[in-house]
Structures are given as C-alpha cells and as structure tokens.
Amino acid sequence: MAAFSTQKYSPAEETEIQQWTTTADRLKSSPNDASILESLNTHLSTRTTLLGTKPSKADVSIYETLAPAVSAWTPEQRTGEKGYHNIVRHIDFVQNSPVFGLEVKDSDKINIDPDDVLYVKPPHDAKAEKERLKKEKAAAAAAAGGAQATIADRTKAAAETVVQKATEAKDAVAAAVGASGEAKPKKEKKEKAPKQQKAPAAVAPPTPALIDLRVGHILKAIKHPEADSLFVSTIAMGDKEATEDYTEYEGQICRTVCSGLNGLVPLEEMQGRKVVVVANLKPVKMRGIKSCAMVLAASPKLKEGEVDDHKGPVELVSPPADAKAGERVNFQGWEGEPEGVLNPKKKVWEMFQPGFTTTDDLEVAFDAGLVKETGKDGLGKLFTASGGKCTVKSLKGATVR
Numbered sequence: 242m243a244a245f246s247t248q249k250y251s252p253a254e255e256t257e258i259q260q261w262t263t264t265a266d267r268l269k270s271s272p273n274d275a276s277i278l279e280s281l282n283t284h285l286s287t288r289t290t291l292l293g294t295k296p297s298k299a300d301v302s303i304y305e306t307l308a309p310a311v312s313a314w315t316p317e318q319r320t321g322e323k324g325y326h327n328i329v330r331h332i333d334f335v336q337n338s339p340v341f342g343l344e345v346k347d348s349d350k351i352n353i354d355p356d357d358v359l360y361v362k363p364p365h366d367a368k369a370e371k372e373r374l375k376k377e378k379a380a381a382a383a384a385a386g387g388a389q390a391t392i393a394d395r396t397k398a399a400a401e402t403v404v405q406k407a408t409e410a411k412d413a414v415a416a417a418v419g420a421s422g423e424a425k426p427k428k429e430k431k432e433k434a435p436k437q438q439k440a441p442a443a444v445a446p447p448t449p450a451l452i453d454l455r456v457g458h459i460l461k462a463i464k465h466p467e468a469d470s471l472f473v474s475t476i477a478m479g480d481k482e483a484t485e486d487y488t489e490y491e492g493q494i495c496r497t498v499c500s501g502l503n504g505l506v507p508l509e510e511m512q513g514r515k516v517v518v519v520a521n522l523k524p525v526k527m528r529g530i531k532s533c534a535m536v537l538a539a540s541p542k543l544k545e546g547e548v549d550d551h552k553g554p555v556e557l558v559s560p561p562a563d564a565k566a567g568e569r570v571n572f573q574g575w576e577g578e579p580e581g582v583l584n585p586k587k588k589v590w591e592m593f594q595p596g597f598t599t600t601d602d603l604e605v606a607f608d609a610g611l612v613k614e615t616g617k618d619g620l621g622k623l624f625t626a627s628g629g630k631c632t633v634k635s636l637k638g639a640t641v642r
Contacts, residue, residue: 246342248295252529255466256473256497260490261291261299263461265306272310276492278325283489285327289334296340304335304343312351319353322360329353447614449593449607450577453521455479456625457498457536458566460490462511464503467528472511474498478518478534479567486524486533493566496520499532505555506538517558517570517605517623517631521583522590539599539639556636558605561629570631572607572621597641605631605641 250258268277281303284291291299311319311332319329333353336345457478465471480487480494487494498518502511519535526532537558543549560570571577583589596612599605605623609615623631633639 248297250292250295250297252465252467254292254295254297256463256530257292258297258299259463259466260461260475262302263463264491265299265302268303268306272307278328280489280492282325282327285331290331296338300331300335301341301343304332304341308332308336308351316357316359320358320360324360326358446616447589447592448577449572449575449596449612451580451589452519452583452593453579454537454570454623455518455520456560456564456566456568456570457516457518457520457534459511459514459516460493460495461513462508464508465499465528465530467530468499468503470501470503471527472500472503472506472508473530474500474511474536476516476518476534476536477566478520479565486531496533497530498534498536499527499530500536500538501551502536502538502555502557505551505553506557510557514557515560515562515564515566517560519590521579521581523582523585537597537605537641539605539633539636539641541636542598542638542640554636556633556639558623558631558633558641560625560631561627564625564627564629569626570623571626572623574619574621575607594642595640599633599636599639599641601637603632603635603637605633 264277264281268274271277288294290296291303307328311329314325314329318324320326332351333355335341336343336350455478457476460475460477462472462474465473474497475488475490475495476498477490477493477495480496483489483494487496489495517537519537522535524531524533538555539558540553540555560568580589592614593607593612596608596610596615597605598608598611600620600622607621607623609621610618625631633641
C-alpha cells in the first residue's frame with residue numbers, strides 16, 4: 242500500500258474524501274455524537290480505510306479528530322457489545338502505519354490492546370442454518386401434500402356421486418318415455434342478445450402531481466472536483482431503503498445531487514438547509530458523479546428573444562423550516578400520486594416546468610394557463626403536506642426549475 246501522497250483518486254473518491262473531511266470537522270465540536278459514530282463504525286466494518294483500501298487525508302482527519310476522544314473511552318465503549326470496535330481498529334491502524342506519514346511517538350499513541358475484547362459476535366453456522374431451513378421446508382411440503390391428498394379424495398368421491406345420480410336420472414327419463422310412447426318436444430334455444438361494447442375509459446388529463454416533489458435536507462455540500470459550475474450535495478429526502486443509487490450518511494439514507502449553482506448560490510447557503518427537490522427524475526451522471534434528484538431554484542423569467550446567460554440571480558425554493566425531510570409537496574388543486582420514475586421519453590417534467598413560477602407574495606405556484614396540456618387556467622400555490630408554503634427570498638414572477 243503506497244503512501245497517500247502518491248495515490249491517485251477518481252472524481253468519486255475525491256468527493257468521498259471531502260465528505261469524510263467534512264464529517265471530521267463536525268466531530269470536532271461533538272466528538273461523542275452517537276449518530277455520526279455509529280455511521281462511521283458501520284462504514285469501517287468492511288473497510289481497512291475510509292475509501293476501502295486506499296489511504297487518504299480523510300483517514301488522518303478522522304484520526305486527529307477522534308484520537309483524544311478514543312483515548313478517554315471506557316473498555317465498554319471501545320470493545321463492548323455496543324462499542325465502536327471498528328473505529329478503535331482504524332485509529333490503531335492510522336497511528337501505527339507508515340503510509341499515513343504521521344510518525345506518532347510511542348508515548349503519544351493511544352494504548353490499544355488488540356487482545357482486550359469484551360464482546361465477540363457469535364459465529365454464524367451456515368451449515369446448521371441450511372439444514373434447519375431444509376427440514377422446515379420438507380415439513381411444510383409434507384403438510385401441504387397431505388392436505389392436497391385429502392382434497393383430492395373428497396373431490397373424487399363427490400364426482401362419483403354426481404355421475405351416479407346423473408345415470409339414475411337418465412334411466413328414469415328413458416323409462417317414462419317408454420311408458421308413454423312419446424318423447425317430450427325439445428325446447429327451442431333462445432338466441433342470445435349481443436353484448437354491448439363498453440365505452441373506452443376516458444384518458445385522464447396530465448397533471449403536475451406526476452412529478453414527485455419533496456422536502457430535502459442538505460446535510461452537506463461541496464464543490465464538484467471536476468466541474469467549476471457544479472455543487473455536489475448529500476441530501477436526505479425520506480428514502481427508507483438504501484439502493485445502488487443512494488448512500489447512508491450520519492444514520493440517514495441520502496441521495497447525491499449535482500446542482501449547477503456554483504457561482505450563483507454561496508456554498509455556505511447550501512449547508513444544513515431545507516430545500517424542495519424533484520425526486521423521480523431518472524439519475525444521470527454529471528462529470529463522473531451520479532446525480533439522483535434535482536434541487537428547485539428560481540431565476541428571472543426570460544423575455545421574448547432573450548438568451549439565458551446563466552448569470553443569475555438565483556434563489557433556492559425554501560419550504561418551512563420545521564418541514565421534515567421526505568415530506569410530500571403539492572400544488573394546491575393538483576394533489577395526487579407521483580410516478581415512480583419519470584419516463585424521459587414522455588417529457589413530463591419538460592411539459593409542466595414552464596408553469597412553475599413565483600407570485601408577488603414570493604410564493605411558489607403552478608400557473609396552469611401556461612401549460613396547454615392541462616386544459617385549465619388558475620394558480621395553485623405550492624404547499625407541504627403539513628400545510629406550509631414554499632417561498633423564495635425576493636424574485637417575483639420568476640421561473641422555477
């Protein structure tokens with residue numbers, strides 16, 4: 242393993258290094274923050290370094306921040322059942338490995354005894370578990386087979402009874418006909434009236450509710466390492482399960498979002514704030530980093546013939562400060578369920594975005610009259626599910642995108 246000063250990193254790795262450096266800065270003010278420590282401990286459970294195997298300055302930042310706290314931890318905090326075993330291992334590795342270039346004196350190193358472990362997770366016996374599942378499956382199959390056999394026997398007996406009764410009835414009719422010498426005339430079949438064709442279901446008009454608008458909480462934002470105009474934000478937006486497109490940060494499921502706001506919105510305004518996001522656009526890669534949502538912002542509406550020079554001003558759309566990450570956001574009068582992922586070929590976002598605007602009261606709204614596909618007029622203001630308005634700072638009659 243080469244020293245990190247000679248390592249080369251991909252854009253995604255550079256981004257991750259910045260993210261962990263930001264986490265180290267946050268830990269400086271609260272080194273015993275349980276949610277951050279638990280997330281870090283879980284992350285290190287399958288990694289030698291924060292990047293996996295590559296050493297980086299992020300490892301040194303975490304070490305320098307946490308070393309004083311770890312030295313004061315009790316044995317239970319270090320290696321107990323709920324202890325931070327992996328953080329302790331990482332601290333010991335960084336202070337002793339030459340690849341980080343720290344050259345920590347023995348007298349300054351944290352005393353960590355690798356044999357002093359209070360809790361060891363019981364080993365998982367895969368073979369025994371496989372045998373147990375096999376037996377359970379066999380027992381269930383046997384029970385199901387017995388039940389099916391019983392049903393088959395009953396069905397067979399019932400069928401034999403029906404056949405016997407039908408035969409007796411037929412013999413009785415034949416005997417009656419033989420006695421009278423005449424057979425009863427057959428009834429004429431009535432012609433069935435043709436079934437009426439059902440009218441085709443009415444096609445529902447398109448609606449902006451197809452767009453999944455939610456409250457997002459930016460946990461951190463950095464500059465894109467490969468694009469001067471982009472910010473890379475880590476945003477919690479209420480997702481419940483991690484996927485290949487999502488990541489876990491500080492105990493929350495988050496998405497990585499690239500926004501072309503660098504130079505238009507100060508980076509400090511992006512930190513720890515609430516925003517409104519479009520959550521069901523198809524993820525796209527932006528200079529090597531996959532962006533899995535879009536942050537809504539307002540800018541002045543272009544006049545006819547005017548070209549967008551992308552110089553701003555730009556203002557982020559703000560939900561109420563007490564809105565929760567993941568809370569649904571809808572235009573009043575256009576409530577409904579969004580699609581899972583918008584089909585880019587149908588251009589749903591492109592259809593409705595021209596109607597996204599701001600009012601004289603600085604409230605975000607949807608002007609249906611600007612979108613001919615709705616077949617309606619009227620203004621629907623943007624509200625959170627809990628009834629809070631979404632606003633901008635100062636731009637009136639702006640376009641929102």
